[in-house]
Amino acid sequence: MPIAFQDFYPDRFSHCYGCGKSNPQGHHLKSYWDGEETIARFTPGPQFSGGVPNHVYGGLIASLFDCHGNGSAAGFAHRAQDREMGQGEPMRFVTASLKVDFLRPTPMGVELVVRAKLLTLEGRKVRMGMTLSAGAVTCATSEMLAIQLKD
Amino acid sequence: MPIAFQDFYPDRFSHCYGCGKSNPQGHHLKSYWDGEETIARFTPGPQFSGGVPNHVYGGLIASLFDCHGNGSAAGFAHRAQDREMGQGEPMRFVTASLKVDFLRPTPMGVELVVRAKLLTLEGRKVRMGMTLSAGAVTCATSEMLAIQLKD
Numbered sequence: 086m087p088i089a090f091q092d093f094y095p096d097r098f099s100h101c102y103g104c105g106k107s108n109p110q111g112h113h114l115k116s117y118w119d120g121e122e123t124i125a126r127f128t129p130g131p132q133f134s135g136g137v138p139n140h141v142y143g144g145l146i147a148s149l150f151d152c153h154g155n156g157s158a159a160g161f162a163h164r165a166q167d168r169e170m171g172q173g174e175p176m177r178f179v180t181a182s183l184k185v186d187f188l189r190p191t192p193m194g195v196e197l198v199v200r201a202k203l204l205t206l207e208g209r210k211v212r213m214g215m216t217l218s219a220g221a222v223t224c225a226t227s228e229m230l231a232i233q234l235k236d
Numbered sequence: 237m238p239i240a241f242q243d244f245y246p247d248r249f250s251h252c253y254g255c256g257k258s259n260p261q262g263h264h265l266k267s268y269w270d271g272e273e274t275i276a277r278f279t280p281g282p283q284f285s286g287g288v289p290n291h292v293y294g295g296l297i298a299s300l301f302d303c304h305g306n307g308s309a310a311g312f313a314h315r316a317q318d319r320e321m322g323q324g325e326p327m328r329f330v331t332a333s334l335k336v337d338f339l340r341p342t343p344m345g346v347e348l349v350v351r352a353k354l355l356t357l358e359g360r361k362v363r364m365g366m367t368l369s370a371g372a373v374t375c376a377t378s379e380m381l382a383i384q385l386k387d
Contacts, residue, residue, distance in 0.1 A: 148295025
């Protein structure tokens, strides 16, 4: 089993509720390579309902894009330097801008698949396009700009 | 004390993790009028950390905008018909598109204030601009398009 992007984050950056290995109460989203794209899988618990009980609430969908996007940005930035995460100095990203388009209700009780592809990588800025799907149905799309932390 | 926009939602729409009165585990965000704008206040618990422990995670910020935006859209749409929520047939909104710009880290342990102002209201579509502030500092801004459900 490969190690998730988020599990390479230095300990001081590992507390995120969405994806940090050091947050005991969080979602622990984990992102991996899938060829040239990245992928994360997540099945929301029943408490993360939208207004209507059988639909996922929008905030969780935005959260999944946000955490998968930042992990993926680190993956893409490392590969652009011909190295994998865990090799050499780690690069950690934060969200500058996140846009989510909700195409249709996202069902509860099924595994959701989040995918990211690289759009542009310029200096410390990584721009990605993402999809969130339930089975064969794309429920939401996102575009995100992540920026590498300097420290 | 006025009744929050979200507490006027019909019972079948009241299960949202972010703001539903019928979700026992959720955030229970509550939005109100503040003159021509709307306002919600929320102090995240310590588990909702970002990667760095003293900053709020991005997904929660997006969630607050999403739930405050949908509640506010309902408020704006009712006022545009010269009535308040709770008077006449309820109008319920969902997010079509949400864009969040993260300007700076959002601190933990302080009350966050989310404000929305109406940009345009055309038919079933309500477009709003929002801010999220900690004290005098604006940490994030958002633009959202909400659409009224037809049911």
